[in-house]
Amino acid sequence: MFTFIHCSDLHLDSPLRGLAQMPGAPVKDIQSASRRALDNLVYLARQRQVSFVVIAGDIYDGDWPDYHTGLYFNDRMAQLGAAGIRVFLVSGNHDAASQITRHLVMPDNVTVFSVTQPETHQIPELSVAIHGQGFKERAVTANLVPEYPEALPGCFNLGLLHTSVQGQGGHENYAPCRLDELIAKGYDYWALGHIHKRQILNQDPWVVYSGNLQGRHPGETGAKGAMLVTVDEGRVVHVDFHALDVVRWFRCPIDVSRAEDEQHLSSLVTNAVTTIAEANPDLTLALRIELSGITALHGKFMAEREYYQSEVENAAVIAAPAHLWVEKVEFLTSPPTEPYASALTGDGLASLSKTMAQLMTDEPFLDAFAQEAAALQMRLAFYSKREDATLIHSAEDVAELLPDAKALISALIHQGGPSHEN
Numbered sequence: 001m002f003t004f005i006h007c008s009d010l011h012l013d014s015p016l017r018g019l020a021q022m023p024g025a026p027v028k029d030i031q032s033a034s035r036r037a038l039d040n041l042v043y044l045a046r047q048r049q050v051s052f053v054v055i056a057g058d059i060y061d062g063d064w065p066d067y068h069t070g071l072y073f074n075d076r077m078a079q080l081g082a083a084g085i086r087v088f089l090v091s092g093n094h095d096a097a098s099q100i101t102r103h104l105v106m107p108d109n110v111t112v113f114s115v116t117q118p119e120t121h122q123i124p125e126l127s128v129a130i131h132g133q134g135f136k137e138r139a140v141t142a143n144l145v146p147e148y149p150e151a152l153p154g155c156f157n158l159g160l161l162h163t164s165v166q167g168q169g170g171h172e173n174y175a176p177c178r179l180d181e182l183i184a185k186g187y188d189y190w191a192l193g194h195i196h197k198r199q200i201l202n203q204d205p206w207v208v209y210s211g212n213l214q215g216r217h218p219g220e221t222g223a224k225g226a227m228l229v230t231v232d233e234g235r236v237v238h239v240d241f242h243a244l245d246v247v248r249w250f251r252c253p254i255d256v257s258r259a260e261d262e263q264h265l266s267s268l269v270t271n272a273v274t275t276i277a278e279a280n281p282d283l284t285l286a287l288r289i290e291l292s293g294i295t296a297l298h299g300k301f302m303a304e305r306e307y308y309q310s311e312v313e314n315a316a317v318i319a320a321p322a323h324l325w326v327e328k329v330e331f332l333t334s335p336p337t338e339p340y341a342s343a344l345t346g347d348g349l350a351s352l353s354k355t356m357a358q359l360m361t362d363e364p365f366l367d368a369f370a371q372e373a374a375a376l377q378m379r380l381a382f383y384s385k386r387e388d389a390t391l392i393h394s395a396e397d398v399a400e401l402l403p404d405a406k407a408l409i410s411a412l413i414h415q416g417g418p419s420h421e422n
Contacts, residue, residue: 001233002126005045007226008056008162008193009212010038011094013069015061024313026247026325029284033247035072037214040244041226042076046083048228051126053085056193056210057092057134057162063101070104081109086123091115091134092162092193093174098137113160118148122155127234131187132160135175145177151186156234159190165207168195182207189229189236196220198241206236215249218288218327223248247284249327250276256333257293262311265297269315277320284323287316290330298335305331370394 012034045053064070077087087110091097097115106112111121115136122129129152133144144161151157159182163175171194179201182190190207198211210227212220225244230237254272259265269289277285289312291301301308313326373392 001231002051002128003048003228003230004158005041005048005050005053005226005228006056006189006191006208006210007041007053007213008191008210009058009092009196010034010055011058011061011212011214011216012038012073013061013065014216022327024325025327026284026286026323029247029323030286033214033245033284034216036246037224037244038073038076040246041213042079044226044228044242044244045080045085049083050085050228052123052128053080053087054130054158054160054191055087055089056160056191057090058094058193058212059089059091060095060100062094063099067102067104070102074104074107077110078107081107085109086111088121088130088132088160089113089134090132090160090162090193093135093138093140093172096135096138096140118144120149120152122152127155128158129155130158130160135162139172140175141173142175143177143181144175145181145185148185151188156189156231157185157187159185159187161190162193164194165192165201168209171195179207188231188234191227196224198224200239206239208239214245214247218249218251218286221249221251245283247286248280249286250288251290252276252287253290253292255293256291256295256297259293259295259297261297262308265308266311266315266318269312270319273316273319273324277324282323284325285320286325286327288328288330289316289326290332292332293334294336295333296336298331298333301331301333 014034041053059073060069080087089110090113091100093099113119113121113132113134115134118131118133120129120131131148133148144163148159148161161175161177163177164171164173165182166176166178174194183202183205186205188205190205192201192207192209195209196212196215197209199209201207201209206229208227210225212224213226215221215224223241223243223245225242228238228240228242230240252272254268256265256268259268273287273289276287291312297308308331309329312329316324316326370392
């Protein structure tokens, strides 16, 4: 019996993608997250005394800005070597041979697969054969699987590949292949990389995406880490996920349809955030809070967005004062019919709905408004660069915003102006 770790997409020292400019962002935590996740991987490997580690590409996020990224990785690989743990890796699209211009000699325990053709490396004492090929260029569009060697009889055969298996969306279609092609190779385990969502595509044989080691942005939510695989008598008997991330991204949906006032809203937010915080102790949490539902507060949200955003952030901080950052608050609510109907019964206001409906199909107006908005956005460059900025680039964008404009105007009319009581 032996164990090994399958991981991929470390994206070591991945850039912040503009998060450094966002108020309250835990910049230091995010900057160091990929390195600390790698530290957790090394700790797990040594603690479980695994026989080897396989890394299915994208160790780096691109060319190193300096040698510190390579030095850090090699230091951690040397720690594994000191514990008698071998490492086998292939390059992916982000760390393809053509992308990395700086190089350092790898520790002796690390085996890097060829980028020109598939090859096999064996571990005789374990009867293991590992087959793999890395990326020579960033955009590998050819299917690499047909050229992979046949399974070696009497060995546990492991395929190591950075690929987009048919049906996987959200990433570039690099080194594409089909699931049936992988199965037909007769390998016992396929360790895949490139797709950041952890998933098991097949169990006989095992075809597995480990996902990335550390989430990098709001689209990569939930626990991230690696697979610990146990092999007994040449067969996989356990595939166990181990979370290794240190900053965890969450989408936090909250139904506020029953919220009657700010106090009730705060209570709903506090309860939702507390649930997430208690389930994820000792982690830095990055939350995108999504308020939804048909609520009487919708008009206030539209009229006084900054105030209510601050109220939501305040409730979240009260719920989990340490290691929490509200990355964004999204107002996805809609108004109840009755309050807005009554708001539109006054003199001269009954035509608002009709006017807004006409504007939705008034192409000259939409085009002219889009041009005016583009000019204004150029003058407001600071605002336009914000990640949460609402930008207008086309007539279609204007049309999409008109319903919100109608709700805002109706709310202001109903309330008598943009004010609130504290």
